[in-house]
Amino acid sequence: MLDTLRRIVQEVNSAPDLYAALNLMVRRVRDAMGTEVCSIYLLNNDKQRYVLMASEGLKAEAIGRASLGVSEGLIGQVGQREEPINLEDAFNHPKFLYLAETGEDPFHAFLGVPVMHQGEVLGVLVVQQRENRRFDQSEEAFLVTISAQLSAVVAHARATGGLNAETPPGTEPPPAIFDGLPGAQGAAIGTAMLIYPAAELASVPDRGADNIEAEVALLDAALVKARAEIRALAERASRSLGPEEQALFEVYLRMLDRHALAGEVVTKIREGNWAQGALRMVIDEHVRNFELMDDSYLRERAADVRDLGRRVLAHLQTDKRRQREYHQDTVLLGEEITTAMLMEVPREYIVGIATSRGSRNSHMAIVARSMGIPTVVGAEGLPLKQLDGREVIVDGFRGRLIANANAELKSQFAQIIREEKNLLAGLEKLRDLPAQTIDGKRIEVMVNTGLMTDISRSLERGAEGVGLYRTEIPFMVQDRFPSEQEQRAIYHEQLKAFAPHSVTMRTLDVGGDKVLPYFPIHEENPFLGWRGIRLTLDHPEIFMVQIRAMLKASEGLNNLRIMLPMVTSVFEVEEAQHLIHRAWLEVRDEGVDVPLPPVGVMIEVPAAVYQARAIAQRVDFLSIGTNDLTQYLLAVDRNNRQVAALYNSWHPAVLHAIMHVIEHAHAEGKPVSVCGEMAGDPGSALMLMAMGVDTLSMNASHLLKVKSAIRRMRITQARKLLYEVLAMDNGEVIASYIELQLEKAGLGDLLNRRRST
Ligand code: PEP
Ligand code: MG
Secondary structure, three states: HHHHHHHHHHEEEEEEEEOHHHHHHHHHHHHHHOOEEEEEEEEEEOOOEEEEEEEEEOOOOOOOOOOOOOOHHHHHHHHHHOEEEEEEOOOOOOOOOOOOOOOOOOOOEEEEEEEEEEEEEEEEEEEEEEEOOOHHHHHHHHHHHHHHHHHHHHHHHHHHHHHHHOOOOOOOOEEEEEOEEEEEEOOEEEEEEEEEOOOHHHHOOOOEEEEEEHHHHHHHHHHHHHHHHHHHHHHHHHHHHOOHHHHHHHHHHHHHHOHHHHHHHHHHHOEOHHHHHHHHHHHHHHHHHHHHOOOHHHHHHHHHHHHHHHHHHHHHHHHHOOOOOOOOOOOEOOOOOEEEEEEEEOHHHHEEEEEEEOOOOOOHHHEEEHOOOEEEEOOOOHHHHHHHOOEEEOOOOOOEEEEOOOHHHHHHHHHHHHHHHHHHHHHHOOOOOOEEEEOOOOOOOEEEEEHHHHHHHHHHHOOOOOEEOOOHHHHOOOOOOOHHHHHEEEEEEEHHHHHHOOOEEEEEOEEEEEEEOOOOOOOOOOHHHHHHHHHHHHHHHHHHHHHHHHHHHOOOOOOOEEEEEOOOOHHHHHHHHHHHHHHHHHHOOOOOOOOOOOOOEEEHHHHHOOHHHHHHHHHHHEEEOOHHHHHHOOOOOOHHHHHHHOOOOOOOOHHHHHHHHHHHHHOOOOOEEEEOOOHHHHHHHHHHHHHHOOOOOOHHHHHHHHHHHHOOOOOOHHHHHHHHHOOOOOOOHHHHHHHHHHHOOOHHOOOOOOOOO
16 A cells, blocks of 8 residues: 555656646546546635546546535535545435536445645545445545645645646736745845756756757767766776676666667757756656666666766756856745855845755855845745746745736735835934933844854944854854864954954854754754754863864953853853863963953753753853744744744743743843844834843844834833733734734834735
């Protein structure tokens, strides 16, 4: 059964479009279950009807025509109840609705299961049989399993299908929306350009051939080189391999023959594809065929075909390094875009970025935030090749990419983009003014930094220091741990740029989703694993070098503060303090005259919330990392799109935890800052101020908005609002309530546009 399932899912997954996928699905399910009918009805949201989209066994004429309202018939019943309905004789069911055009008269036995995706009913999958009989438990379980597996395919194919849908003249295709996660805030409208790593077949986009003969010639030249390469390999192999393995090279050479694979590629070029795309299509098809074979030896041959394809592609790509022309408004698209790939494109052309993989803490996303490029990451299932060259909208506020946008949606986004630009231009005058409410409450506003470019951006916006310098960022761009001297130089730049304001340097916070290419960590549960202080306490040689570099870098400036990430227990604080003290004694012995800097702890784990007082007694300040604190309190992975809707920093548990920390730190006379994303959101920044937070530290791009919100509020007003929301028990309601109250207070222009589209 498992094998059948795997094969069906694999085949359906590689179908070229929605209709092909649905047709394959019903055919294969009918065969696997040995039933007479298998059909799939998909929900048309606009019409609120289930439309028969594919069927094996019902009349072909009914496909695309027969439909039922959402509460009609057994199909509507399955959709409404969101559970299977299994009937010996459907005709006897009170909800049964006879659709004459489908020809279902003779079919009595009925089993329908909902096709659900992310809590939403997409359609209903049905099998029917002539005789009166009840489908047994295992049949029902099979259909439920297959439906669950295929729902993602249907959801994806439906979104993608809209891209290529033939629509009648005068009507617009529906917008195709792909959900991901916000990587960098902002919105952009532009032309998608797929960027992909070299010699990777799967990344080659579909493109038309400008000149068919030229593409064929390119292919021929690449084939000549690939053959020469394989002969050379065979020659080398003859010295070390047996004759059986050597035979493989003969097979390779034969496959490259014009009568075999190469001939098929030429045919695809002649159909109008560029050589690289034609090669990918042919290789994909052969790989698929091999992978479907029952014989495991033959199945493994798929890898050879793939390898051969890669070799030819490498020659195609070096022979024709296409000079890429960038649109003025390029949206970079890619499966995973590395910082290096991003850097290859001149900044002035890039208006947005969207990737189908990657996390908010990937180096590229950090760089994009720092460069102010609206970015969406992790939009799984983004049909990259089909989007290449199309007009798209990047919604970095909500974390989604939109294609096929209609005029209304486009003008809505154009307005958002205009408003953002005007807003930021209008806020520049606040640069040198304090973050102070109308009635005189003053709060410090600082920045989070990591890259060198953050320095100038922060100073331009009037930052009063650095509340979080993420030291792992300079570590990410190296190919080994940076030396003490190298670190010292990097840290000195930061400290010097902001002096006499303080710079809070966080010790190395890697692990979780922050990976160093030269220090891979393999864990089942990285977020609950070897992260932050846990890792550096296990590697004092890394920790000590870092602290020594920080201390030396601060010589003569004396504006360094050191902060410890991912602390769970007081012993970690004590051990780290002990090491910091030792490093200080060492550098003093070396003649570096620096005071022992203030040391603080990040509160980002629930355990640390309940230890806030004990921790505060031992250190000089606390800083709340609301990004991780929200993740750990709510048990919601901050990079998992599937549960992104549950990630809500307005959750009462988060608000009360923050209150608890502030109360206990202040009871010990220690200041508290917030350096997670909450500090940069005008609404939550106001609530944090009302709670009594002493410092807010955020990405430089949010600084002026937050300052503006504070300067347009009264602390009495903010406190009143805080007490109202603290009495509420629902995070969603709190978020809406805050938004409404800020609109009423005339701060609507500052709200992040998460809910605007
Ligand atoms: C946080 O967790 O809130 C935080 C500021 O740290 P990071 O986002 O770097 O994990
Ligand atoms: Mg954190």
